[in-house]
Amino acid sequence: MFIISGKGTIIEKRPLARKLSAFVALSDAELSVLERLHKRRRTFVAGRDLVHQGQADQAAYILLSGWACSYKLLHDGQRQIVDFQIPGDFLGLRSVVLHVSDHSVEPVTDLEVTEVFAADLFEAFAQTPRLATALLWTASRDEAMVVEHLVGIGRRGAAERMAHFLLELGNRLTLVGLGSKAGYDCPLTQYLIADAIGLSAVHVNRVLRQLREDGLATFRDGHVTFDDYDKLAAFADFETSYLDQLGPLLK
Amino acid sequence: MFIISGKGTIIEKRPLARKLSAFVALSDAELSVLERLHKRRRTFVAGRDLVHQGQADQAAYILLSGWACSYKLLHDGQRQIVDFQIPGDFLGLRSVVLHVSDHSVEPVTDLEVTEVFAADLFEAFAQTPRLATALLWTASRDEAMVVEHLVGIGRRGAAERMAHFLLELGNRLTLVGLGSKAGYDCPLTQYLIADAIGLSAVHVNRVLRQLREDGLATFRDGHVTFDDYDKLAAFADFETSYLDQLGPLLK
DNA sequence: CGCCTAGTTGAGGTAAGTCAATTCACGTGG
DNA sequence: CCACGTGAATTGACTTACCTCAACTAGGCG
Numbered sequence: 001m002f003i004i005s006g007k008g009t010i011i012e013k014r015p016l017a018r019k020l021s022a023f024v025a026l027s028d029a030e031l032s033v034l035e036r037l038h039k040r041r042r043t044f045v046a047g048r049d050l051v052h053q054g055q056a057d058q059a060a061y062i063l064l065s066g067w068a069c070s071y072k073l074l075h076d077g078q079r080q081i082v083d084f085q086i087p088g089d090f091l092g093l094r095s096v097v098l099h100v101s102d103h104s105v106e107p108v109t110d111l112e113v114t115e116v117f118a119a120d121l122f123e124a125f126a127q128t129p130r131l132a133t134a135l136l137w138t139a140s141r142d143e144a145m146v147v148e149h150l151v152g153i154g155r156r157g158a159a160e161r162m163a164h165f166l167l168e169l170g171n172r173l174t175l176v177g178l179g180s181k182a183g184y185d186c187p188l189t190q191y192l193i194a195d196a197i198g199l200s201a202v203h204v205n206r207v208l209r210q211l212r213e214d215g216l217a218t219f220r221d222g223h224v225t226f227d228d229y230d231k232l233a234a235f236a237d238f239e240t241s242y243l244d245q246l247g248p249l250l251k
Numbered sequence: 252m253f254i255i256s257g258k259g260t261i262i263e264k265r266p267l268a269r270k271l272s273a274f275v276a277l278s279d280a281e282l283s284v285l286e287r288l289h290k291r292r293r294t295f296v297a298g299r300d301l302v303h304q305g306q307a308d309q310a311a312y313i314l315l316s317g318w319a320c321s322y323k324l325l326h327d328g329q330r331q332i333v334d335f336q337i338p339g340d341f342l343g344l345r346s347v348v349l350h351v352s353d354h355s356v357e358p359v360t361d362l363e364v365t366e367v368f369a370a371d372l373f374e375a376f377a378q379t380p381r382l383a384t385a386l387l388w389t390a391s392r393d394e395a396m397v398v399e400h401l402v403g404i405g406r407r408g409a410a411e412r413m414a415h416f417l418l419e420l421g422n423r424l425t426l427v428g429l430g431s432k433a434g435y436d437c438p439l440t441q442y443l444i445a446d447a448i449g450l451s452a453v454h455v456n457r458v459l460r461q462l463r464e465d466g467l468a469t470f471r472d473g474h475v476t477f478d479d480y481d482k483l484a485a486f487a488d489f490e491t492s493y494l495d496q497l498g499p500l501l502k
Numbered sequence: 503c504g505c506c507t508a509g510t511t512g513a514g515g516t517a518a519g520t521c522a523a524t525t526c527a528c529g530t531g532g
Numbered sequence: 533c534c535a536c537g538t539g540a541a542t543t544g545a546c547t548t549a550c551c552t553c554a555a556c557t558a559g560g561c562g
Contacts, residue, residue: 054492072402075488080402097391102493103398125380132376132383139387140348143394147354150401151323151331154449158518189540198405200519205542237326241305242353409550440508451551456510 014038015088015176016062024134033128037121038062038114044107051092051105058101059115061091066111067187070103071195081196083145084108084169084188088176090138096121109187144242153198156237161197162207163236166217166224171243183225265289266339266427267313275385284379288372289313289365295358302343302356309352310366312342317362318438322446323354332447334396335359335420335439339427341389347372360438395493404449407488412448413458414487417468417475422494434476 017034020026026034042061044050051058053073063085070091071081082103085091095101096118125132148168152161169186173179190208194201211217216232218225226232268285271277277285293312295301302309304324319336321343333354336342346352347369376383399419403412420437424430441459445452462468467483469476477483 072398074402074406078406080405082398082401094391094394097388098395098493100492102395122380122384125376125383129373129376129380129383132380132387133373136383136387136390137348139390139394140345143345143390143397144349144353146394146397146401147323147333150333150397150404151325153401153405154331155325155329191540201540202520202542203518206518209542241351242349442508452508453510453552454550456508457550460510 014062015064016090018176019088020134020138023137024130026130026134030128030131033124033131037116037124039117039120040115042113042115044111044113046107046109046111049104049106050111050113051095051101051103053101053104055095056100057118058092058095059117060093060096060121061113061115063087063089063091064112064114067108068105068111069108069192069196070105072103079195080198081192083142083149084196086172086176086178090116090142093135093139108192141243148242158197158199158203158207159210160236161199162193162204163211163216163232164238165193165197166219166226167233167236167238168243170224170226171240175243181226181229183223185222186219186224187222265313266315267341269427270339271385271389274388275381277381277385281379281382284375284382288367288375290368290371291366293364293366295362295364297358297360297362300355300357301362301364302346302352302354304352304355306346307351308369309343309346310368311344311347311372312364312366314338314340314342315363315365318359319356319362320359320443320447321354321356330446331449332443334393334400335447337423337427337429341367341393344390359443392494399493409448409450409454409458410461411487412450413444413455414462414467414483415489416444416448417470417477418484418487418489419494421475421477422491426494432477432480434474436473437470437475438473 014035017026017031020034041064050061050068051070065087068085068091069081070083070085071079073079085105091105091113092101094103096116121135125135145168148164152164156164170179170181170184173184174181178184190204191201193199194204197204199207208219211232212219212227215227216235217227232238265286268277268282271285292315301312301319302321314336316338319340319342320332321334321336322330322332324330336356342356342364343352345354347367372386376386396419399415403415407415421430421432421435424435425432429435441455442452444450445455448455450458459470462483463470463478466478467486468478483489
């Protein structure tokens with residue numbers, strides 16, 4: 001399905017390799033360095049954290065299948081979900097680079113991941129600097145998503161925020177073949193969405209009803225349906241430029 | 252003032268070199284590669300944008316003196332300030348890495364900067380991979396700040412948010428010698444703060460009054476005074492771990 | 503002197519929160 | 533097979549934090 005030249009095997013099996021290849025044209029040698037970063041394969045069950053806020057010297061993970069979320073807890077017990085992760089995303093990369101985790105990561109569904117060790121990562125930079133560039137790109141893209149998220153919470157109303165959220169998720173899932181402009185499967189509960197977009201669960205429900213009654217989008221039984229994609233995108237002021245990658249920037 | 256061994260001259264003159272040195276112990280050779288990244292020195296006057304949202308192939312800048320802010324505009328004219336930049340910070344690094352700017356950068360005061368070109372940056376990674384690690388660290392730290400900002404807007408009340416904001420700024424300024432636990436000079440208007448923490452300017456004023464009357468902090472005539480630092484930090488639930496750097500992680 | 507920008511304060515409106523009750527799907531043990 | 537408990541979604545009634553509009557003050561400057 002994703003067989004492209006001789007690199008097909010690795011690219012097909014590794015969503016991360018596929019994602020990075022969109023930015024930096026990686027050679028076979030570079031792909032194999034990337035491949036060797038993948039250590040032990042592990043699975044986690046839904047609900048049991050894999051990265052713990054405040055803990056030092058965590059491993060990072062590359063997500064192979066399933067959904068996770070990264071979040072921060074406040075002293076009063078409230079939590080803010082910073083982002084959801086889907087296959088091909090890093091889990092806890094910041095924890096490794098900063099040496100201490102400023103957040104937690106919880107599986108939303110059962111997960112398959114591979115471990116990555118900090119030392120291997122920095123070592124890989126020395127061997128293949130272009131990989132460093134590629135990772136700086138991933139980190140920048142993640143930051144761009146967090147920034148967009150920040151703008152939404154700071155300045156958009158609840159309905160626009162929800163619409164934007166559903167669209168961004170759809171866009172990201174489409175990139176890894178798990179969604180389309182028609183919709184996508186989504187294992188999130190209304191409580192998770194509430195913690196992500198900074199609303200109460202009750203209000204999430206009301207807003208979803210509004211979007212449904214206005215014929216824009218329907219979220220029901222674990223599936224998001226875009227009833228009118230263009231109208232929804234216009235309503236949400238959805239700009240995709242921060243997500244799109246037109247082609248490899250480094251030849 | 253900051254003369255440390257033979258590297259003193261560069262470290263003293265370059266706030267960025269000082270910041271990075273806290274993370275990766277850079278050799279003379281690496282410092283001189285970093286030094287050669289600094290191209291033309293430029294100045295900008297307050298209010299005239301140096302990076303423009305949506306524009307491609309921007310240069311990045313390293314801030315030498317002055318304050319700037321990065322922000323995003325919404326179609327309805329509202330804006331959300333994502334972060335303020337102080338000396339030693341990058342301006343528009345994400346724009347360069349992502350090839351397109353997802354945000355704008357505006358000087359808050361008159362600025363002194365030096366330009367950095369994308370090609371030089373990626374070239375430098377090849378010569379000194381440890382510089383790549385150091386930059387990934389900067390990007391991760393910036394992201395951690397944006398994340399903390401997101402949590403504040405999503406889950407903290409207006410007063411806690413303001414308190415947290417003042418404390419984070421104080422902490423960052425102290426690191427570059429421009430502040431202390433007593434307070435700091437701050438050129439921001441209440442309108443800028445409003446756009447940063449997602450409040451109306453009117454409400455910013457009320458909240459500042461509340462903090463002042465409660466004996467926590469005073470912001471007046473361009474100066475922030477911490478009237479009771481510990482009480483303020485407790486009130487804001489201020490955790491510094493995401494900002495602190497205990498020492499070089501890479502020897 | 504008058505204008506502009508920044509800050510301050512009051513009055514009243516509204517988006518979103520909280521509390522609470524109900525439904526529904528489901529799994530599990532008797 | 534049914535009784536029960538649990539977690540998710542749904543809806544209504546009431547509260548509140550923050551916004552908007554508006555008026556006024558105080559400093560800086562051509």
